[in-house]
Amino acid sequence: MKDRLTKWRLLSVFAVLTLVLSGCGEPFLSALTPAGEVAQIQYDLMILSTVIMIAVIIAVTVIFVIAITRFRRKKGEENKIPKQVEGSHLLEIIWTVIPIILLLILAVPTVTATFHLADVKEMDKKPNKDGVRDALVVNVRASLYWWEFEYPDYKVITSQDLVVPTDQKVYFNLIASDVKHSFWIPAAGGKLDTNTDNVNKFWLTFDSQKSEEAGNLFYGKCAELCGPSHALMDFKVETKSQDDFKQWLNAMQTAKEVTPTDTAAAEGQKIFEQSCLSCHAVSPQDARPEQARLAPNLATFGERARIAGVLEHNEEELKNWIRDPEKYKPGNKMTNTYKQLNEQELDQLAAYLMSLKVEDK
Template sequence: MKQKLTKWRLLTVFGLLALVLSGCGEPFLSTLRPAGEAGQIAYDLMILSTVIMVGVVIVVSIMFAVAVIKFRRKKGDDSIPKQVEGSHTLEIVWTVIPILLLIILAIPTVIATFDLADTKAMDKKNEDGTTDALVVNVRASLYWWEFEYPNQGIVTSQDLVVPTDQKVYFNVKASDVKHSFWIPAAGGKIDTNVENVNKIWLEFDNEKASEAGNIFYGKCAELCGPSHALMDFKVKAIPQDEFDQWVTAMKSTKESTPTDPEAAAGQEIFKQKCLSCHAVTAADERPEQARLAPNLANFGDRELVAGILEHNEEEVKNWLEDPEKYKPGNKMTGTYGELSDQELDQLAAYLMGLKVEQ
């Protein structure tokens, strides 16, 4: 008996702990705080379906309770209740009501499905091959993200930068295994496949972006390997004029020798050990098959190192020293050999100096 009570106490404690912890987390990481039109549509559908389901559960529970209380066997009463073989009225009621509820749920769902799948704007090309709509080509790899802006002619990785208050269209695909592109606050969640390109649009509300510090969180939502849970990226949602400034700065990135001797020495190490996979200019004209690792043109401006570590030189050195420790199964492990402490310092200084935003 005591063992059973102990188990129930533990279950209660863990239940309460789970309830408390469910309210923890980073701002605007949840689908319950939509930050744009697509996210709001999904949120409204979720609320509608939840209200319908909860309503059905409440009605059925009340009917069950009434039946149990009203028709329970009473002491000393051995009579058999009146037997009801069937009721056309009741059968019609409990058939029609679910049909009506399904219709109420189906109509906005179908409308929203077609609305969210409308990506015709990204197919309307001008004479020079560009589009009036902002298009981003998303490529998922183990365990990092690449974002190519074909109209602007720039490539970046890990940090997706988008303007607020306008639809942004995405072509999503994978380079190795199936992944899933998901920005919870913005909506979406769509598979990135190797064999085909999927399309989706998202929009970021400027006011909500300001509340979130202009940073949202993106994740891989498809189990893809041992570091699936660490395959994150950040989204910078900024006003159009700031986005235009960022594009201009990215276009102007070029490989130049740093003035700091430590960083200059790091650049030489980078050329010997890293340049075959990583690019340091955003105007990367190589085909995507040749882009084997994240573009580092704006590495110094990023929010995190490898998408998971704090953005400072110490964490850069930790990552360079042992990538496998932080992201098991990543393709960078063992590709450039061991680095001395001095080489780590120099390489970290060079990487942190790769900035486009002053």
């Protein structure tokens, strides 16, 4: 009996902790805090389905309570046969029509939203004479365990950091380079699988007011179990006004290769070219074919918010990552693919990588 009480106490504690922890976290990291049209549509559908389910539960509970109180067996009436309703046409119509009505209430907006969210014909329109479409298209490529974002009309590539304009539809082509992943930005909507054998397409919007409230920063992640470091496959989403976004694109298109003036960074560049350049690139105009892009583009590495998507952005954490990437992201493809560096070389390489910037922030 004592052991049973202990188990119930533990269960109660875990239940309370689950309830408390469900309210923790930063704003706009949850699908319950929509920051765009797609997320708002999905949120409204969740609320609608939840209301219907609660209404059904309440109705069934009320009927159950009435049945066990009003129609319970009473003393002296053990042999009394209650009124029989079997075969009642009225009751059969009621319990057939009501579920149909509830199903229609849920199905009609769901199907309407599905077709609306699947409308990507704008991204298939031909580009103008400059090779640019009216629709902003981003090619997303997922790899173990990082993300690449290509703006094909502008010949610009970034990794780990997705930059998007507010109050404008952003269309995505999704594909994976190794195993199945899933692209998800909780506050903006999604999620959609990235497969190796076909391209999935969809669109998102980012509300300017909600973006400002969130500090123009959202986070996305992989939502499909893809390996030992699945939980660490995150990326940053930076939102900009449409004018600022155009300026950012222009800066990326005209960015020149960084020439370090610091002695340590200059030595680090030599180390990078010897040990890292075969996989990584340091120019946002990465002209290599997709098959040759084996690792994240580092053109804006010095501007990032995180190292490898999960560590604080500073030289010490960068050196920790280079020393032992397997410790921080088990199963990643960087492990054992370069020669080990001594502490001086690590300092020089870290200095060079931190100098890689397109915008002076």
